[in-house]
Amino acid sequence: MEILVPLELIDLKDDGFHLLVEVVVFGHIFNIVLDTGASRTVFDKSTTERYLDPKNLLRSELLSAGLGTVSMESYTVILPSLTMGTLDLPNLQVAILDLSTICSTYTNLNLPPIIGVLGGDILRKYKAIIDYQNLSLKLIT
Numbered sequence: 001m002e003i004l005v006p007l008e009l010i011d012l013k014d015d016g017f018h019l020l021v022e023v024v025v026f027g028h029i030f031n032i033v034l035d036t037g038a039s040r041t042v043f044d045k046s047t048t049e050r051y052l053d054p055k056n057l058l059r060s061e062l063l064s065a066g067l068g069t070v071s072m073e074s075y076t077v078i079l080p081s082l083t084m085g086t087l088d089l090p091n092l093q094v095a096i097l098d099l100s101t102i103c104s105t106y107t108n109l110n111l112p113p114i115i116g117v118l119g120g121d122i123l124r125k126y127k128a129i130i131d132y133q134n135l136s137l138k139l140i141t
Helices: 045-051 100-108 120-125
Strands: 002-011 017-025 028-034 042-044 064-066 069-072 075-084 087-097 114-118 129-131 136-140
Touching (some): 042 100, 045 087, 045 114, 100 114
Parallel strands (some): 028 114, 042 087
Antiparallel strands (some): 017 028, 017 075, 075 087, 129 136
């Protein structure tokens, strides 16, 4: 079955653009950046801790590189549910990192706030096809 999810193109003020996907998690609507270069889906630690008990975050032994830093502490958590369009992903494991710098950049540029990054783990599993002309993400289940 094919699922089409709308995308929003965000102008980063002469520094490129990002594609945002609307997701429902923790019973709320959030934006997440579609990032084909990210190997995993990642949520912001402080935002996640507003909705889940921090005791649910499992510290990862690995340090995650990238996102403008040499390395940072990482965690994982099982989300009860994440929904994109009509695709519901129950019990989804995501990485948790401090994305405060990225979240602040969005705020400073008066862009919609984000909760994290949609990465290759989900994009690959659901054979994602990004349609820039129609600003949609096709997922195949």
